[in-house]
Amino acid sequence: MKLFQAALLITYLTFFNCDFSKDNPVQEIELESTSISKQYITVLGIAQDAGYPQINCEKPCCNEYYKGNETKKLVACLGLVDLNSKKKFLFDATPDIKEQVQALKDQHLDNNKVIDGIFLTHAHIGHYTGLINLGREALGGEKIPVYAMPRMKTFLENNGPWSQLVHLNNIDVKPLTTDSIIQLTQSLKITPILVPHRDEYSETVGFKISGNNKSALFIPDIDKWDNWERDIIEEVKKVDYAFLDASFFRDGELDRDMSKIPHPFTTQTTTLFEKESIAVKNKIFFIHFNHTNPTIRDNHPLKDSIQNLGFRFAKQGNIYEL
Numbered sequence: 001m002k003l004f005q006a007a008l009l010i011t012y013l014t015f016f017n018c019d020f021s022k023d024n025p026v027q028e029i030e031l032e033s034t035s036i037s038k039q040y041i042t043v044l045g046i047a048q049d050a051g052y053p054q055i056n057c058e059k060p061c062c063n064e065y066y067k068g069n070e071t072k073k074l075v076a077c078l079g080l081v082d083l084n085s086k087k088k089f090l091f092d093a094t095p096d097i098k099e100q101v102q103a104l105k106d107q108h109l110d111n112n113k114v115i116d117g118i119f120l121t122h123a124h125i126g127h128y129t130g131l132i133n134l135g136r137e138a139l140g141g142e143k144i145p146v147y148a149m150p151r152m153k154t155f156l157e158n159n160g161p162w163s164q165l166v167h168l169n170n171i172d173v174k175p176l177t178t179d180s181i182i183q184l185t186q187s188l189k190i191t192p193i194l195v196p197h198r199d200e201y202s203e204t205v206g207f208k209i210s211g212n213n214k215s216a217l218f219i220p221d222i223d224k225w226d227n228w229e230r231d232i233i234e235e236v237k238k239v240d241y242a243f244l245d246a247s248f249f250r251d252g253e254l255d256r257d258m259s260k261i262p263h264p265f266t267t268q269t270t271t272l273f274e275k276e277s278i279a280v281k282n283k284i285f286f287i288h289f290n291h292t293n294p295t296i297r298d299n300h301p302l303k304d305s306i307q308n309l310g311f312r313f314a315k316q317g318n319i320y321e322l
């Protein structure tokens with residue numbers, strides 16, 4: 001029995017919350033999901049809206065990619081899979097939606113659907129413009145459910161090219177209300193949570209994603225933690241995983257006025273959580289990295305230093321059971 005438990009633990013540690021890179025065969029997920037969980041999140045992208053490499057960047061950050069020393073990073077996105085109900089969902093429709101939908105199909109669930117639903121956080125380019133692939137010039141989708149907050153919904157309905165997706169019924173925009181729970185499948189619940197951000201065209205939300213056993217918080221974009229009426233430390237304590245905005249590592253990272261594009265610096269978040277236990281720090285998975293943030297790299301000494309403090313980094317392909 002002990003041997004069996006040890007084997008189970010090793011399998012668990014190997015396949016869950018650990019590296020699960022693209023080249024892992026599908027059968028491993030199926031094998032594991034029968035013994036552990038039928039619902040999970042998979043990370044489908046980690047970069048800020050503009051991706052990595054970023055257009056016209058000739059600085060060392062993106063040169064490392066062109067020299068072949070770094071892999072391409074897709075725009076921040078979570079896939080949500082429920083193998084019981086045979087459904088799969090996306091959190092945000094990024095410019096990399098083609099690769100992300102394909103990864104869900106090839107590596108997780110092929111249910112003869114492109115996607116069973118897309119939850120949108122806000123109307124910045126990395127988070128909704130992938131919808132363009134669902135229209136007449138591309139997929140020609142049929143009533144693909146797109147979950148959006150009120151301003152986001154109105155924006156899509158009243159501005160081209162998005163309004164055409166609505167009029168042609170390529171997408172079916174379903175309204176979200178902040179703090180109100182959606183029972184997505186028998187085992188999955190979704191709660192949108194308003195967060196402060198530069199809301200030019202829409203409001204911005206993060207999402208709480210709850211399964212039968214565990215829950216996650218996804219906040220890819222937020223202004224400084226201080227501007228939120230909620231306490232991020234308390235919010236992290238309530239969940240098992242927190243995928244948090246790490247657009248910039250520190251102040252001065254860009255040549256422009258960074259107060260105009262406020263985000264919590266990685267260093268500010270780690271300082272805020274300094275006195276918390278390792279178990280709490282372990283829940284945090286940084287995501288949504290700008291190309292200038294050194295921790296977007298596969299390997300970097302600054303990344304090691306943050307991990308040594310107990311924090312973690314979301315990685316494309318990783319799986320988090322719910």
Ligand SMILES: [Zn+2]
Binds near residue numbers: 048049124126127221
């Ligand atoms: Zn963003």
Ligand SMILES: [Zn+2]
Binds near residue numbers: 053057058060061291
């Ligand atoms: Zn760059």
Ligand SMILES: [Zn+2]
Binds near residue numbers: 197
């Ligand atoms: Zn944004």
